[in-house]
Amino acid sequence: MNKAMNQIPANVADISSYRADFPALHQQVSGHPLVYLDNGASTQKPQAVIDAVSEFYQHDYSNVHRGIHTLSQRATDQFEAARETVREFINAGSDKEIIFTRGTTDAINLVAHSLVRSSFQAGDEVIVSMMEHHSNIVPWQILEQELGLKLRVIPINEHGEIIYDEFLKLLNPKTKLLAITQLSNALGSLTPLKQMIADAHAAGAKVLVDGAQAVAHTVVDVQALDCDFYAFSGHKLFAPTGVGVLYGKHQLLDAMPPYQGGGEMIKVVSFSGTTYNELPHKYEAGTPNIAGVIGLAAAIKYVNAIGIPAIQDYEHQLLGYATEQLLAIDGLHLIGTAQDKASILSFQIDGIHASDLGTLLDQQGVAIRVGHHCAMPVMEFFGVDATARASLAFYNTRDDIDALVKAINKAVSMLK
Numbered sequence: 001m002n003k004a005m006n007q008i009p010a011n012v013a014d015i016s017s018y019r020a021d022f023p024a025l026h027q028q029v030s031g032h033p034l035v036y037l038d039n040g041a042s043t044q045k046p047q048a049v050i051d052a053v054s055e056f057y058q059h060d061y062s063n064v065h066r067g068i069h070t071l072s073q074r075a076t077d078q079f080e081a082a083r084e085t086v087r088e089f090i091n092a093g094s095d096k097e098i099i100f101t102r103g104t105t106d107a108i109n110l111v112a113h114s115l116v117r118s119s120f121q122a123g124d125e126v127i128v129s130m131m132e133h134h135s136n137i138v139p140w141q142i143l144e145q146e147l148g149l150k151l152r153v154i155p156i157n158e159h160g161e162i163i164y165d166e167f168l169k170l171l172n173p174k175t176k177l178l179a180i181t182q183l184s185n186a187l188g189s190l191t192p193l194k195q196m197i198a199d200a201h202a203a204g205a206k207v208l209v210d211g212a213q214a215v216a217h218t219v220v221d222v223q224a225l226d227c228d229f230y231a232f233s234g235h236k237l238f239a240p241t242g243v244g245v246l247y248g249k250h251q252l253l254d255a256m257p258p259y260q261g262g263g264e265m266i267k268v269v270s271f272s273g274t275t276y277n278e279l280p281h282k283y284e285a286g287t288p289n290i291a292g293v294i295g296l297a298a299a300i301k302y303v304n305a306i307g308i309p310a311i312q313d314y315e316h317q318l319l320g321y322a323t324e325q326l327l328a329i330d331g332l333h334l335i336g337t338a339q340d341k342a343s344i345l346s347f348q349i350d351g352i353h354a355s356d357l358g359t360l361l362d363q364q365g366v367a368i369r370v371g372h373h374c375a376m377p378v379m380e381f382f383g384v385d386a387t388a389r390a391s392l393a394f395y396n397t398r399d400d401i402d403a404l405v406k407a408i409n410k411a412v413s414m415l416k
């Protein structure tokens with residue numbers, strides 16, 4: 001590799017220096033500096049997020065929306081300010097359209113429960129793609145069993161791209177919902193979301209976007225996309241676990257029945273009839289993950305200060321470099337070679353099981369994910385039971401990629 005290849009082009013800012021803000025990245029694992037390439041499973045947290053959560057617990061902690069005392073008001077103010085931060089981040093039209101959930105899975109289940117159970121009938125169809133995460137497959141399968149819904153699956157080609165004509169053929173008057181990922185966690189494929197949403201709407205269907213993997217890597221504008229629902233998790237966006245977001249169009253959220261019953265989501269409870277709270281509280285039963293929500297707002301502010309467009313450019317360069325370097329390894333095959341790709345490199349090496357590879361990489365301080373990545377239908381399509389997956393964040397560098405390649409070469413020489 002010549003020296004010039006190792007330079008980030010002048011027009012792309014090298015934002016990897018922000019890695020200094022992530023304490024967990026600066027440690028040794030198995031006697032080697034940690035190389036963290038498992039961001040698709042979860043991301044590390046910057047000091048700003050850790051501080052926001054810990055300061056909240058040290059000074060302002062209390063339950064929200066219920067007390068008139070000072071701490072409760074401070075907690076409520078921060079919690080509701082976080083909602084506005086999220087709204088702005090995904091460009092929703094109103095705070096009332098931002099529902100805090102436990103994560104993407106919880107958000108998708110909310111839609112499955114509230115929208116589908118209340119207004120879909122036996123024989124109605126839900127379309128997903130072949131490359132969905134299990135959390136955007138199984139909730140629909142449960143309703144297939146319970147309500148007689150029909151789940152239709154958009155096939156993919158050998159690059160891991162949606163076969164668009166086949167998608168169009170699936171649309172029909174019975175199609176009620178398209179539930180589609182923006183970025184495949186198993187393959188790195190970006191889906192042609194805007195066009196798919198327009199086509200689904202033209203057929204009279206609603207659209208739910210699984211943004212779990214996309215939100216840290218691409219600019220999300222729910223109004224420009226015109227999606228009806230958008231789900232994501234905090235923990236893949238440098239925020240704590242146990243917190244996520246469901247965006248939904250106001251009119252739909254307003255019309256749907258609540259998902260869970262309990263405190264917070266009600267106005268008046270009586271044994272002669274209960275009235276529900278207004279949006280967004282109608283969907284937030286029980287005490288929420290208050291510190292998690294505050295951590296999520298801190299993460300969004302942190303990411304905004306760098307800028308998602310800069311992150312996108314930088315990661316695109318890094319993905320290109322990593323792709324080139326990995327393909328130079330003898331017997332290595334990339335799984336997922338879509339034209340439009342981001343942040344994920346799934347691969348297999350002839351004669352080597354992914355889990356053996358993962359173990360040997362860990363012994364050299366390199367953290368990757370091995371397995372089916374909660375996307376078993378994708379594995380089945382490519383005829384494998386597992387892949388090795390390196391997934392990038394903006395704090396990764398070309399040095400990380402070089403360390404990965406070196407560790408793979410060493411593992412291969414030990415295993416062959």
Ligand SMILES: *Cc1c(COP(=O)(O)O)cnc(C)c1O
Pocket residue numbers: 040103104105106133135136181183184185210211212213233235236
């Ligand atoms: C991680 C992930 C999910 C599930 O997110 P949770 O945080 O586990 O609820 C869903 N879809 C995709 C594409 C993911 O990457």
